Amino acid sequence: MSDSISGGTEANFAEVITGHADALHPEGFDWDPNRGAFLVSSTRHGTASIVDGSGRITPLVTDPDPRIVSTVGITVDLPRNRLLLGYHDLGIGARSTPETNLKESGMAVYDLTTGEEQFLVDLALGPEPMHAADRVALAEDGTAYVSDPAANKIYRVSVEGKAEVLVDSQALSPGWELGTGAGVIGIRVHPAGYLLAMHYSTGLLARVSADTGEVHQVELEGGPILGGDAFALRADGTMVVVSNKLANENGEDAVTVLSPVDGDWSAAKTVHHQPWAEQNPTDVLPTPHGDYVLSGRPEYLFRGETADDFVLRRI
Template identity: 40%
Template sequence: MNASVPASRRTVLRLATAGAVGGALAATPLPAFAKSARCPLPRTLSVTAPGLYPEGVAWDPRRKAFLVGSSAQGTISVVKADGSVTPLVAPFAQVSVLGIAVDAPRGRIVAAYTDYFFRQLGVVDPSLPPVSGVGVFDLATGAVQHLVDLSAGQPEPRANDVTVDRDGTIYVTDTGVDTVSVVSRDGKVLQVISDDRFVTADTGPNGIVHHPAGYLLMGKYDGGRLFRIDRPRSARPVISEVRLDRAPTSVDGIALRPDGSLVVAANDLSLAGGRAGRDAVVVLRSTDNWRTARTVQDQTWPVEDPTTVAVTPYGDYVISGGLREILTGTPSSTPGQFHLRRR
């Protein structure tokens, strides 16, 4: 393909999906200093993996490596400190794997998946019901344990991000139908949380984390808003908006750090009407159990389109997976690569 001619988004997905079958993923070698005993990870991992387009990332403490999903191939792969990429979860449907979380105590990977991008671009038969849900996979082997349908008859469901509480209950945001689904650890849908404040014609509930105090923190992409959800497994969860000193352009993926601060990835990938945004990584801190929060760091991000963050023992790593190429057809500035950069 002539590199000077931007590929259509539909072609991008088709080529990426085709490349997932039996295709090896190459990685850019890293310099020797990346193997420091003090910090085994380099500041930046620039990984060559054509067609992968990862949106979600998580840290695997057992492997001491990253796990990344694929927006185009419906896979989960292991990314090691040397930049190597090894498939772990094989394509289980024609879907995008978006947010992922490692449930280490139970030896599981939990991942949100959706065929939303494929449907928007006409890659799948529009007469078929939409596919959207949460998958549970064996952390050691990648084998499927549960695929939980969360589409619930909605016309455009879009499962986006996941978190797991200390008991193994799973919480899944949906940016298309503006909800948070609660799923038992054995794969049963317990309830769906909705609120008028979640609703938007743009992109809705996105990043989500479980706080050790027992509540959820959930970001709404549109408007850069943050919510606290108390008693999320009860019949009547209590939902309150966290008062921020200033709202980010958007709230995409979020991560809770051991010191209690919250790292937020912001971008303009899904801002409707061509509204201008800003690539940034913002750190929020609260002194009143997330009733209010203030901005303690606001970095303009040097790598385009950061989508979420993985907290590791060696620092917080932000992923930029080239997703704009699928969403808009605009070629990435580093085609065929994705980047993990330490904050």
């Protein structure tokens, strides 16, 4: 563990938390302050579960709508007591079908306390042949922004569930073509109100207007982060990025910390980089107990197998 990138107190939570469940395969996670625990998604089952500091798992969303094959990004909307889940079907979920594969795509809204479904938002928007809503970023007013690496889009969803395309295709990564890999995945709302989004295949980072969708590429002094899957914004203003080689042979299982050169993320420099101990990390999360990285064993699913464990490892 490196002190240079560790965040928060480490009391009561182990450095390595291993969860055991029947082929859960979480790809995203978030922190629930009310429970003092993690919430994780499930690529295999389309559910959501609570994970405490010892790795004990308690189901929260257990019987999802049939349209939800895989849950991916997961975001706690504490002021409205809601849980937001990006869902899609990449053909590796237990309920995947030829009819839903890369077709069913959206955001599900649940009661944070009970796990009861409130409504679904269809995000298979536009003429693209494939859709796969993924990560969910939340603004203070409850507006959600959802990435779609299959269509290479960012959607904007109101509190009431009205959805629209905010950013389309080429603007996010010039020169990238649909069908050549995964598009934008990682997305966050900066405290200043704009979005930051990372393109998985090209490793480019973009600053996006939450109002107009105007895109500006962030100059990365250390070069693109190929296979950059997800990132977190820390209280000190830095960004922690996890990358992998799950769908990018040029990627690296690693953690990289970026710092804005001028404070407004028009340019950024790498201030720390380390290979990661677990294979294919897919998400990173600051918590009161430190910054944790999730490795949900996705490589098993892509080769037609399953695993019954996943790891949360503190940076």
